[in-house]
Amino acid sequence: MPIGINPFWIDGPVPPSRFIGRKRELTKTFSQLTGPGQGSVAISGPRCTGKTSVLHYIAAPEIAAEWDLTEDNALISLFDCQLVDHPFNITAFWRQVLNLLRPHFQDSMGEGLQKLCQQEQISNADIEMILDAVHERGQRLILLLDNFERLIRTQVANETVTRDFLSQLRALINRRPRTLSLVVTTDEPLEELCQTIDFGGASPFPNSFMSVRLKGFSDQEIDELIENALSGTGMTFDEHDRRHISRLSRGHPMLALLAGHLLFEAKAAGPMTAENFQAMEARFREEVKKVGLGVG
């Protein structure tokens, strides 16, 4: 059987159909969102550990439905904070988020949103009005904010803007009736990002979140990743190969894919010898250096 094209590829966040593992982290997140506290979650993990992928997975209607989050009761919306204009300001942020929400509202509320977006300033009072309207429709709003660190690590000159923004956001998620929950992702833990911000004696922003850390894949998850990729190619990786990948990548999903890619290439070219393995390892390290991802 001829060996097909290399099935290990890396191309931004994975679609939910190819999503693997992270069972525990997802359970934690969903149960925090759907419990009586309707809480918010802060997911953190280094670059390319799969934060965006997790958000896409949460936003997938069939997945959310398993936790009884459906169109009828919840609006789930994903926003990449990298898209916010710089220098950052609160009104611009809300304008972009509201624009994203507009398609959910066919009725008069859609028009209301549009009008709001044209306002010079959007304040918490305005957002509260929207939240109340959402609540009245029997729904809640779950905002998934990717790359949230972009809104925290602003220039020094903007520090008060950042502080006000976070304070107001906190007030919104703590409001009763509970209508807004957030899932934010950051490259460093939220509390570390917020460490230097002076909240003027009031409750610091991260207080309202439960934190979830994305760690490396377990050997089991790596196995699943490899099996998924190899299915239908006619190639197999034995236990030794798979642990080799675990070891090289230290569980980092993207690096595991990279290692898988290189191993696939090497194995497709011929039987593996100790030298082949070494050469593959050397290439792996080179590539890692190129993408600038330290391991560990």
Add this chain to the structure above:
Amino acid sequence: MVPANRLGNPFICGGPVPPSHFIGRERELQIVFDQITSHALGSIAICGDRRIGKTSLLQYVCHPDVLQEWGLSQDKYLFLFLDSQSISEFRPSRFWQRLLTLLLRERKGNLPPEIIEGILAKEEIGHTDFEIILDEISRRGQVLVLLLDEFEWVIRTDDDNEPITRDFLSALRALMNRTPKALVLIVATCRELHELCRPIKFIGSPFDNEFTFRRLRPFTRREIDQLLDNALKGTGIEFTLEERDFVCSLAGTHPLLIQLAGSTLLEFRMQGLETAPNSELIRAEFEELARYHLSQLWENCSREEQMLLTVLALKRSGEREKSKWAYDGVAFERICRRHERTLKDLLKRGLIAQVGKSITVCPATFESWVIREIRNADKEEFAKRETLMFDLLPRDEAEQVTNVMRRISDRENVRLGRTDWKRIGRYEIIEELGQGAMSIVYKARDPNIARLVTLKVMRLDWEVRSQKSKMRFKREAMSAGQLTHPNIVAVYDADEDRGEPFIVMEYLGGPTLARVLEVLAPLSLARAVDIALQIGNALDYAHQHGVIHRDVNPSNIILLENGQVKVTDFGLAKLASTSSSSTSQSGAFHGTLEYASPEQILGQEIDGRSDIFSLGVILYEMLTGERPFQGKNITSVIHRLLSSEESLPLTALGPHLPLELKDILFKAMAKDPDQRYQTCAELGEDLRKMISSRGSGEE
């Protein structure tokens, strides 16, 4: 339908609790509703530590169901909840505007909207505009109850803002005091309102004079049980009494910490896991969740309180580690007596606990957090903590305390050259378990399979740490790791991180034989023989596989609760000295002198029989509580060991021990390996014979 394992988390880990999950605070509710319904219409200032439940209380107070329960008509009492932080760049005019908008939107008490809209249309709104609304409210026989959360946000006292704050608070006060009364404030702050208002130069009586104060306290045990019951109802899971105690030991009495601990325990139970055998894992999970909140509790303590917490934490861990950081009890008593009042405050806040006369930091998680912070402190942070001691304690006491601090933090620094290693390899460090001549041992967690491990970072001599010897280190560690035997601690992994070689082993909770001997020696004959037999099994097995232990001593032997004995560190002594001679160039002897065989001390070729000698020494020590080859210093030990004249001091064996034992010990510790038992099985055979000839009725 949502399946059972997809149930939302019934513990509230973050924001304010919904009314359905609100626990306790009966006294506060009574005060609040008494004040609101009394003629005086008194205002209330709630304060309390971070995350103690201030927002939860305010939101509960204004919930329609609660008002109905307390018999307050919503037509008469208009409740408005406002998180002060939701007003961006706080300014009084924005505050008034915000209140009016809320009144309008929430259509409270059917106030005529035109009046409110009329005011809102104005460019700049002041407190006099709000008076118009208050007049209307009181004319209609109504009362406005303003619940202002995060009130600190409003009280800005820097030079620029002090006059604004002063005018604003004075205006609020005037509104509260207008007759007929129609306004009640309930404000929530973390620090006390008095303290916040102190820097403000009020003209006339200060703002805070108008308030009844109430500090929110941590939960009682009854409230904790209520919280757990309430959360678990409907999950089909119940916590046993032990599990509840475990929650308390993890979380103390702080409501949020209780919720976090409950949530962690529940997660395990949901996965169908028993909690007891996993308690260490649960503890580690909980600590990760709690860390940030503990740091806030610390930040919220005064300097004096921080000093006391540090002293208490150091005292306790000093006691636990016994000889290591022994600590002058008299000085400690003095410190406590001098700061009795502050200790009482801490007690009320649930940050320390008192059982009998002994005072500890509470919860234990907080204590280990305090210690870890000292251990991980960078230079600047460490200096800050030192200054704290010297500022608040007499010189001699401060020196004592900082010496202990120094010792804890130095231990790792010296070794690893850095202080912020939270993980080694992929393993997450939980805490240090101890240090030996050759290694530092940590309790750690393998995140891949969420299991606890013991991680040993080797202290290799500098010259040994070449690339080549590191390779060799790994190979040899792994070859020792091939040993699988019920009496041998399993080795999982050997690797290096940032140039530091380490070994990962099975984590065992039990104490070492060394520790047991320290407290319980001498052991009974039966127990001593049982332990020796099990050690012997392990040694024979290893010898058959070509591995010599080289450092059999009581601190390498772990006793499990079920009576099982496990030997650890096979071959590590050899790794530590790459040259095949037992002393490296620096002259350091890798092994424990008092247990080493003569041939090992002389640097001769050794084989398994050397380990048998060490086992003999251990057996002797278990039975007598003393080591046969003790001496004031190393040279005298070596002399006694090697001198052919001096024989074993077997007189120390009491008359209650069988005569055969002397012969057995003699043979096990014979100086010439050829005269010794050749295998542990032979030794075991003799021990068994001796026991059975005494009859099993002994003991």
